[in-house]
Structure formats: structure tokens, C-alpha cells
Amino acid sequence: MSPQAVPAAPATTVGLTDNPAARILIGRHRLRWWEALPWLLAGAFYFAFHDYLGFGTSLMVTILFALSLDLALGYAGIVTLGHAAFFGTGAYTVGLLAFHNIWTEPITSLMLAALAAATVGFVSGLVLLRTQGLTLLMLTLCTMALLQEGANIAHDYTGGFDGLPSLDIAPVFGVFDFNPLYPDTQYLYTLAILFACFVFVRTLVYSPFGQSLTGIRENLLRMHAIGAPVRRRLVACYTISASLAGIAGGLWAQTNAYVNLSALDLDRAATVLIILILGGYGRLYGAFLGAVAYMALEHFLARIYPTGWQLGLGLLLVVVALYAQNGILGLGEVLWRRYRARRATS
Amino acid sequence: MDAAIDFASILLGGLAAGTVLFIVSVGLSVTMGLMGFVNLAHGAFAMFGGYIIVLAMNRAHFGFPVALALGFLGTAALSVILEQSLYRRLYRAGELDQVLLTIGLIFIFMATLTILVGPQSQPLQLPPELGGQINLGFMQYRTYSIFLIGVGLLIVVAIWLAFERTRIGAQIRATVDNRRMAESLGINVDRLFTITFAFGSGMAALGGGLGAEFLGLDPQYALKYLVYFLIAVSVGGLGSVVGVYYASLLLGMLDFVLKLYLPKGGTIFIYVLTILVLLWRPQGLFGRKSA
Numbered sequence: 001m002s003p004q005a006v007p008a009a010p011a012t013t014v015g016l017t018d019n020p021a022a023r024i025l026i027g028r029h030r031l032r033w034w035e036a037l038p039w040l041l042a043g044a045f046y047f048a049f050h051d052y053l054g055f056g057t058s059l060m061v062t063i064l065f066a067l068s069l070d071l072a073l074g075y076a077g078i079v080t081l082g083h084a085a086f087f088g089t090g091a092y093t094v095g096l097l098a099f100h101n102i103w104t105e106p107i108t109s110l111m112l113a114a115l116a117a118a119t120v121g122f123v124s125g126l127v128l129l130r131t132q133g134l135t136l137l138m139l140t141l142c143t144m145a146l147l148q149e150g151a152n153i154a155h156d157y158t159g160g161f162d163g164l165p166s167l168d169i170a171p172v173f174g175v176f177d178f179n180p181l182y183p184d185t186q187y188l189y190t191l192a193i194l195f196a197c198f199v200f201v202r203t204l205v206y207s208p209f210g211q212s213l214t215g216i217r218e219n220l221l222r223m224h225a226i227g228a229p230v231r232r233r234l235v236a237c238y239t240i241s242a243s244l245a246g247i248a249g250g251l252w253a254q255t256n257a258y259v260n261l262s263a264l265d266l267d268r269a270a271t272v273l274i275i276l277i278l279g280g281y282g283r284l285y286g287a288f289l290g291a292v293a294y295m296a297l298e299h300f301l302a303r304i305y306p307t308g309w310q311l312g313l314g315l316l317l318v319v320v321a322l323y324a325q326n327g328i329l330g331l332g333e334v335l336w337r338r339y340r341a342r343r344a345t346s
Numbered sequence: 347m348d349a350a351i352d353f354a355s356i357l358l359g360g361l362a363a364g365t366v367l368f369i370v371s372v373g374l375s376v377t378m379g380l381m382g383f384v385n386l387a388h389g390a391f392a393m394f395g396g397y398i399i400v401l402a403m404n405r406a407h408f409g410f411p412v413a414l415a416l417g418f419l420g421t422a423a424l425s426v427i428l429e430q431s432l433y434r435r436l437y438r439a440g441e442l443d444q445v446l447l448t449i450g451l452i453f454i455f456m457a458t459l460t461i462l463v464g465p466q467s468q469p470l471q472l473p474p475e476l477g478g479q480i481n482l483g484f485m486q487y488r489t490y491s492i493f494l495i496g497v498g499l500l501i502v503v504a505i506w507l508a509f510e511r512t513r514i515g516a517q518i519r520a521t522v523d524n525r526r527m528a529e530s531l532g533i534n535v536d537r538l539f540t541i542t543f544a545f546g547s548g549m550a551a552l553g554g555g556l557g558a559e560f561l562g563l564d565p566q567y568a569l570k571y572l573v574y575f576l577i578a579v580s581v582g583g584l585g586s587v588v589g590v591y592y593a594s595l596l597l598g599m600l601d602f603v604l605k606l607y608l609p610k611g612g613t614i615f616i617y618v619l620t621i622l623v624l625l626w627r628p629q630g631l632f633g634r635k636s637a
Contacts (some may be wrong), residue, residue: 079441127625133441134384135628138580139621141573146617153611266573270449277446311457317450321443322435 029206038288042191046184053187059295060190061252064197066276066287068244073273074282075205076237077217078129081269082140083245085124085147086117088264090246092151093117095164095259100157104170106178110193110250117246118239120147125238129231141266148264163260167253178254186255193251197244202284204240213237217282274313278320280327289328351485356603362491364598365498366561368591370553370571371578372505373546379522379585379633380539383433384441386448388550389575390455390568395421395551396558397459400468410473417555418548425547429540452572456565465565470558494556501549502591509587518542522585574601577620583633593631 045056065087072078090113097103097112128139151158158164171177176185204210215223216230223230253259262268271294279290301309324331374388399417402408408416428451436444472490480489509515521528521535529535554563561571574597582593597616604612623631 073442079445081445131624131628133382134378134580134584135624137384137441137445138576139624141576142617142620142624145573146614146621149611149614149617153614155610266569274446274449277442281442307457307460310453311461314450314453314455314457317446317453318432321439321447321450322432325439325443 038285039195046187053183055299057183057186057190057255059291060194061248061255062272062275062291062295063287064194064251065245065248065272066279066291067198067201068241068248069272069276070281070284070287071201071205071244072238072241073276074286075210075217076213076234078234078238079137080140081137081273082144083272084264084269085144086121086242086245087249087252087268088147088151089117089120090114090249091253091259091263092158093246094250094253095167096157098167098169099164104168106169106172106189106254109254110247113246113250114243117249118243121242122235122239125235129234129238144264144266144269148261151261151264161261163258165258167257167259169254169257178257180257183255190251190255193247197247201244205284209233274317278327280329283329286327286329293328354485355487356606357599358487358491358495360599360602361595362494363560363602364595365494366553366557367574367578367598368498368594369501369556370550371575371594372587372590373549374575375579375582375584375586375590376518377539377543377546378579380518380542381437383437384444384448386445386572387451387455389572390452391421391425391547392550392554393459393563393567394424394455395548396554396563396567397463397468398551399555400470400558400563401463403471404468410476414552414555417551421551422544422548426540426544429543452568455568460565467562467564468558470555470563472559490559497556502587505587514538514541577616581620581623581630583630586630586632589630589632
């Protein structure tokens, strides 16, 4: 090493921290105070709305599913219409193991669900991720339809259209029972799994790996040019995203104690896409906001007036597509920036 | 002889189903090829047109040809309004926003038709001259299926001629091949797109009406058959009329045969085949690699 190079290193570091853009980049993985809010709210929900724990549980399952999609779609920019393929794989893994009395321990079942979904994600990703645009959209869609038809044909094992009812899931840690009437265990168990998965995803997206995914989304050519192994990164991301979706599906099966073909539906894949975009993709917390907004509206409106809900949702999607392309979170960011700018000038 | 008649009737049934698929999908193929716009609401246009046609016959007692014309014009007009007000803003946006917009439109169409007409299925009353059987010399067959196949052939020839022999057809081909070059040659791509979009939506309306007899027509139509329309378009190749024709016929036949012999889960072969074709040729069987 040449003697001149030694003092140069700290000088550049100082220069970087002076640059506001660099400071944002260095500090963006730090915990903010408001990041505790979702978990405090989830805890408060447990005590305040004890009658709605079933709803809260399915809400958190949806959040996890949307979070898994965010990793693939929001961070790596893989536009897919078939993410329910992995949700369904996870759900059927748990369902088949429990229904045929092979394995009912919940946490290891979830791991197996993640593993099964990751396998499907890895194999399909290896093949599909060479394409893009409409072709990729169609291939993901067809993969999901293929799995759904497969589950339908394997009627003897999967129950076909009727699915697998009344699954028997062993208590968590051998102590806490899954009681369909008092879903306390389901709620806290789902909350714990969601928290663990969220910490994992958050760490991942701020890691160099996550940064390279964002790079691939933003400028594919440049990432190729700087020598990043683009295909391998995409497949890895798709596999991780699939395994998280598989965990969501497994949770869904465990907390509802049933599995049916709706786990692999286009409806489910489209809904989770809508939820993520509604909340804001590529932003971690978009999954939370989108799921809460969508599910709360659906829970109250869809029962009273289903057609009106459909019409309203359609209008909302059109408005979001035209005016709020970054979802609720994006809208919030714009308003916050304007507010800050106005305060700075006055 | 019996085997031959069985074979022929399966062939004709499949061709009729494929023809309907083609009539609906051809507009989607051309507009997607032109603009690269992922228009999932195309099936909703087919549904809307089908409703106009069926309601014009059942409630207003128009004749079949008049109802078809009404459906074509009504849907084309509506699509121009939507194209000018909504689609146009998202031409340069990503696929994701286009998917979101058009899924939103599907929901709006479904809900509106449910509110205005009701959730039940709308039956198509065929005019008596198309309702019976026709003698094909060696067998009797449903007149309507033969009529459909004939209409499909007429349409594919007409569109092919329009593509190959008219000025606007040449402009469309040029734009599908290389949009920037076409624009710099002075082709008004926006206007071209509006025209083809209206025409394609009108065709979808015809398909919705003509196919209502065996695809049914209810507010779920737009979602139920969306995957089939998309398969026909992506397997045939974006922007290729002949490609969509072959892909639709193939898909219609395959679906017809599988429903007959493997009523449970036979569609799995369609998905496998689609995946294999798209992996082999991502641009579709007759599509050209985009410039």
C-alpha cells in the first residue's frame, strides 16, 4: 500500500457524511420510533378488540403474504400474478401433513411449508425468471393454475374442490391449544411468526443483497454491466419470497383449521397484489397499511353491500393507478414533504 | 363411419369454441402489440358487448344482426371514451399500474352490470334460422356452430386483408415492429391506437355476444375467461392476427376435447402446454422479437 493512500480513507468517509444523499443512504436502515407502532397496535388490539381476534389473525396472515410479495415485486421488481402458488403450497403442506396425521406440530410444520414453497419457488424461478413483461405474467399465472388443477386432480389426498376440513393441529410448544372459539393462541402465535418474518425481511432488504435487488429493479442493464449475478439474485429473492408466502399459507391453514382450492386462486393472487399496491410497494410498511385498509373495508362493507364494495374497490383501484402510484404510503410521503417544505419557508 | 362422424363433430365443436376465443382475443393481441399495454379489462369489454347484444334481443326484440351491430358500436364507443380518459395516461407507466387500472375497470364493469341487470346469467335466444341442425351431406350438425366457424373465417380473412392491403394496416404492422421508427416516419401512433383499440373492443363485443350461447353471460364472465384470452394472445404472439387465430383454434379444440374425455382436471394440459410454448418461444408462436 502506498503511503499516500492511508490518510485518504478517513477523508472520503468525512466527505460522504457531509453529503445529504449519502447520509440518508447510511442511516436508512436505522430504526425509527414509529416502527414500533404496528406492534404496539397489534398488542393493543389483543386487549381492546378481544371479540375480533379471528379477524386480527387473518389480517396478520394477509400482511405476511403481502410482505412476501413486496420482496419479489416491490424490491426485485418481479411482476407476478401467481404468488398464491406459494401461499397454496404452504397451506397444502400443512394441511396434508395434519389431515393424514403425519405431522401436526405447528412450528416445524411451518418450516416444512416454507421449505416446500421455497422448492416450488426455486424450480419455477429458475425457469420463469428468464422472461419478463407479459410472458412472465402469463407464466406465473399458469404455474399457479397448474398447481390448482393438480390439487383438484389429486382428489384422494387433497379433498379436491371441498378441501381438507377440520385439521387437527397440535398445541404450540405442547401447551397452547388452537381453540376455534377463543382464537387467543392463533392470534399471538401469528403475531410472533409475523414479527420474526418481518425482522428477517427488514434485515434482508437493507443488506447488500437487498440493495442489489433494488438495483436490479431500477436498472437491469447497469447491474449486468457492473457484473452483478442478476439471474442468481432474482432466483434467490424469488425463492425467499416464496418461502415467506408458504409460511403465510401454512399459518392460514393452521389458524383456520382447513385448506381448500381457494388458497391457489387467481382471486387470492390478485387480492394480495391489490393490497400491496394500495399500501405502497417497495416500502416494507405498505403491506401493513394496505392489508389493514383493504381488510377493514372489506370486513364491514362487503357484508352489507357486496356489489357496492366491488364497485368502490374498482373505482379506488383506478384512482390509485392514475394518481397515487405509490399507494397510501407514497401519498403520505408526498403530503409530509409538502408540510415540511411549507414549515421551512414560513 | 361412426368414428369419422364422432371425429368430425368433435372437430367442429372445438373449431366453433376456438372461433369465439379468436373473435374476442384478436383485438387484445393487436392493441397489446401496438402499445404494450397490458389490458386485462378486454374480457370486460367482451362481457359489456355481450350484454348489449343479448339485452337488445331479449328485451328490445331487435333482430340478431341489428343487435350485433349495436353491441359492436356501443362497446367501441365506450372503449374510445375510456381510452381517451384513462388508458392514455398510463402508456408510459409500468405494467403494474396498467394491471391495477384494468383490474379496477373489471370490478367496475362487473358491479355495474350486477346492479343494472342483475347477477343472473343472460340467455341468448338464437334466431330460428340458426337454431336447428344443418345437413352437411354425411352428418347433421348444429347450424349455429357452422355459422360461427364461417364467421370466424370471414373475420380472419377480412382482418388479414386489412392488415396486408390497406394503408392503415401497413401503419399498424410498422408500429408493432418498431414504434419509434414508425413515429419518426410521421405515423400518428396515438390516433392509430385509438382506432385499433375501438375496433378491437368492438370485436370483443361481437365475440361476447356470439359466444354467449355456450360460454354463458353473467357478471363473472370478465374474470372467468380472462386467462383463456390471455393464453390465446400470448401463445399466438402479440400483434399477430394469424397467430391468435391458430392459437385460439388450438386452445378451443384442446379445451373441447379435454372437457369431453377428462372432465375433471383436464385443463391442466392447457397450462402445461402454455408454459412449455412460452418457455420455448417467449414472444409466442407467431410473434416477432420486439425491437
